[in-house]
Amino acid sequence: xxxxxxxxxxxxxxxxxxxxxxxxxxxxxxxxxxxxxxxxxxxxxxxxxxxxxxxxxxxxxxxxxxxxxxxxxxxxxxxxxxxxxxxxxxxxxxxxxxxxxxxxxxxxxxxxxxxxxxxxxxxxxxxxxxxxxxxxxxxxxxxxxxxxxxxxxxxxxxxxxxxxxxxxxxxxxxxxxxxxxxxxxxxxxxxxxxxxxxxxxxxxxxxxxxxxxxxxxxxxxxxxxxxxxxxxxxxxxxxxxxxxxxxxxxxxxxxxxxxxxxxxxxxxxxxxxxxxxxxxxxxxxxxxxxxxxxxxxxx
Amino acid sequence: xxxxxxxxxxxxxxxxxxxxxxxxxxxxxxxxxxxxxxxxxxxxxxxxxxxxxxxxxxxxxxxxxxxxxxxxxxxxxxxxxxxxxxxxxxxxxxxxxxxxxxxxxxxxxxxxxxxxxxxxxxxxxxxxxxxxxxxxxxxxxxxxxxxxxxxxxxxxxxxxxxxxxxxxxxxxxxxxxxxxxxxxxxxxxxxxxxxxxxxxxxxxxxxxxxxxxxxxxxxxxxxxxxxxxxxxxxxxxxxxxxxxxxxxxxxxxxxxxxxxxxxxxxxxxxxxxxxxxxxxxxxxxxxxxxxxxxxxxxxxxxxxxxxxxxxxxxxxxxxxxxx
Numbered sequence: 001x002x003x004x005x006x007x008x009x010x011x012x013x014x015x016x017x018x019x020x021x022x023x024x025x026x027x028x029x030x031x032x033x034x035x036x037x038x039x040x041x042x043x044x045x046x047x048x049x050x051x052x053x054x055x056x057x058x059x060x061x062x063x064x065x066x067x068x069x070x071x072x073x074x075x076x077x078x079x080x081x082x083x084x085x086x087x088x089x090x091x092x093x094x095x096x097x098x099x100x101x102x103x104x105x106x107x108x109x110x111x112x113x114x115x116x117x118x119x120x121x122x123x124x125x126x127x128x129x130x131x132x133x134x135x136x137x138x139x140x141x142x143x144x145x146x147x148x149x150x151x152x153x154x155x156x157x158x159x160x161x162x163x164x165x166x167x168x169x170x171x172x173x174x175x176x177x178x179x180x181x182x183x184x185x186x187x188x189x190x191x192x193x194x195x196x197x198x199x200x201x202x203x204x205x206x207x208x209x210x211x212x213x214x215x216x217x218x219x220x221x222x223x224x225x226x227x228x229x230x231x232x233x234x235x236x237x238x239x240x241x242x243x244x245x246x247x248x249x250x251x252x253x254x255x256x257x258x259x260x261x262x263x264x265x266x267x268x269x270x271x272x273x274x275x276x277x278x279x280x281x282x283x284x285x286x287x288x289x290x291x292x293x294x295x296x297x298x299x
Numbered sequence: 300x301x302x303x304x305x306x307x308x309x310x311x312x313x314x315x316x317x318x319x320x321x322x323x324x325x326x327x328x329x330x331x332x333x334x335x336x337x338x339x340x341x342x343x344x345x346x347x348x349x350x351x352x353x354x355x356x357x358x359x360x361x362x363x364x365x366x367x368x369x370x371x372x373x374x375x376x377x378x379x380x381x382x383x384x385x386x387x388x389x390x391x392x393x394x395x396x397x398x399x400x401x402x403x404x405x406x407x408x409x410x411x412x413x414x415x416x417x418x419x420x421x422x423x424x425x426x427x428x429x430x431x432x433x434x435x436x437x438x439x440x441x442x443x444x445x446x447x448x449x450x451x452x453x454x455x456x457x458x459x460x461x462x463x464x465x466x467x468x469x470x471x472x473x474x475x476x477x478x479x480x481x482x483x484x485x486x487x488x489x490x491x492x493x494x495x496x497x498x499x500x501x502x503x504x505x506x507x508x509x510x511x512x513x514x515x516x517x518x519x520x521x522x523x524x525x526x527x528x529x530x531x532x533x534x535x536x537x538x539x540x541x542x543x544x545x546x547x548x549x550x551x552x553x554x555x556x557x558x559x560x561x562x563x564x565x566x567x568x569x570x571x572x573x574x575x576x577x578x579x580x581x582x583x584x585x586x587x588x589x590x591x592x593x594x595x596x597x598x599x600x601x602x603x604x605x606x607x608x609x610x611x612x613x614x615x616x617x618x619x620x621x622x
Binding site: 019020023024027031038039041042043045046048049050052053056058059061064065076079083084087091189191192194195198199202206207210211214216217218221222 | 319323326330333334337338340341377378381382385386389390393396397400493494496497500501504505508509511512513515516517519521522523527530531532533537540541542544545548565
């Protein structure tokens with residue numbers, strides 16, 4: 001246990017010094033910070049558009065945002081987690097696995113009484129703690145900005161929902177961290193190590209949902225999961241492929257937790273898929289053998 | 300000139316031997332073809348629904364015949380174009396970065412510069428090779444998607460459609476070459492290769508994903524599933540009259556979108572292929588009148604990226620001590 005904690009502490013120190021994760025972290029925190037503001041600005045404009053149409057006698061439909069929860073302003077954070085957060089998690093995983101290989105310190109580390117699973121678990125725990133701190137920070141930013149926008153502090157129920165949302169986000173990011181770590185261990189080149197998980201991310205975030213729902217790639221940048229096209233082969237394809245699209249499951253889980261009325265689906269199923277993705281990644285990672293993690297780099 | 304061609308030939312040979320690059324280009328090819336198949340299948344489903352509805356109407360004794368869904372083959376390319384703007388740009392960065400990174404990692408630059416090559420030969424040669432490589436890749440991609448539209452979508456192409464496809468392919472080539480040239484320039488000018496990769500990835504994330512996403516999010520019509528104005532049951536002329544009251548907000552939103560070169564590429568290509576309804580079945584001259592600013596911005600950005608690559612890939616920059 002001590003070795004795992006030592007590795008985790010070393011990981012935290014190393015992450016503080018890395019530049020690529022730091023740059024992505026800054027982009028991520030800035031985007032999450034402004035997302036509530038963008039959401040508020042847009043919602044205000046939509047309400048004003050509705051007001052104008054009512055005044056002109058063009059519609060009798062109710063304001064689409066009359067009964068939305070205060071947490072609706074956090075909905076854009078979902079997409080920044082899927083885009084920037086997932087890429088940041090991949091980069092952190094790859095960088096972590098590559099660090100010891102590039103510095104050729106792995107043999108030295110493994111000459112100490114430390115098992116390979118403990119070494120890898122330490123990395124996973126360290127990165128997990130780093131991500132937890134970041135998500136705690138953005139949760140505080142979200143809570144504060146939503147409270148300022150709505151003019152009242154979020155109540156205990158809404159605060160709990162926000163915490164639950166960031167907890168699920170942590171699980172999703174940890175799944176991408178394991179993907180990055182595995183790629184960093186198995187790849188012979190740094191560029192390959194970075195591009196393989198990014199390609200897998202693009203398959204999960206774009207290709208699989210498109211096959212199942214026929215949604216175009218850019219519309220998948222919407223925080224709401226794509227709507228299934230009824231009939232034809234899409235029903236069957238969606239049944240088979242939707243559990244593999246972890247990012248769409250995350251959108252469903254987030255929408256349900258944040259109380260987004262546009263989102264429908266099963267929260268337990270979505271949570272199960274996200275937990276399963278993390279668990280499978282962690283099991284495969286911890287089963288990696290000594291020879292594999294000592295593999296030489298080609299560049 | 301000769302040294303430029305020698306460098307270009309060697310670069311093309313390296314690109315051809317790089318199995319990883321071939322694999323990622325294959326991946327883009329598979330993604331764009333899948334996208335066309337999905338779009339064609341969706342149209343087929345829509346047609347089946349229409350026929351079922353028509354049969355039900357006839358069985359009920361109705362004589363009215365509702366308008367059948369019409370296939371515009373080039374509209375099936377929407378997803379493919381979006382894949383090129385997202386994934387194509389990412390892989391273009393990797394290609395451009397790789398051309399300089401491999402020389403730095405193998406320490407072959409000293410050897411290259413020990414030969415009598417002119418000041419800009421290395422940059423021009425590598426850029427020429429990337430231009431040829433992307434020309435081949437874009438030709439293969441557009442050939443594959445066109446064939447897929449014809450086979451899966453059962454579509455036929457008029458001569459004007461072929462012209463539209465050629466314009467779209469040329470624009471895609473310039474867009475992808477722009478990202479490769481930018482990454483090449485960054486890899487040459489940065490003291491550390493990792494810095495170049497960081498800057499290129501952050502630029503990709505910001506320009507390709509974040510800015511267009513914010514623009515889409517700020518569009519009032521995107522705030523309600525199916526569209527705000529449809530949900531309010533407002534006709535198009537009334538919609539425009541209402542939106543005229545929010546010109547300031549829309550200017551900010553549009554200004555944000557046009558700060559992304561990806562959006563220029565998308566707007567011009569969508570107009571040329573008739574994916575945007577406003578330009579569907581319009582002559583190319585009318586499309587040009589409406590979107591020439593997007594096309595010019597796109598090509599200007601590509602030229603600037605190429606100039607950046609050429610002027611930063613110099614002996615002084617490449618041979619300076621790295622950290």
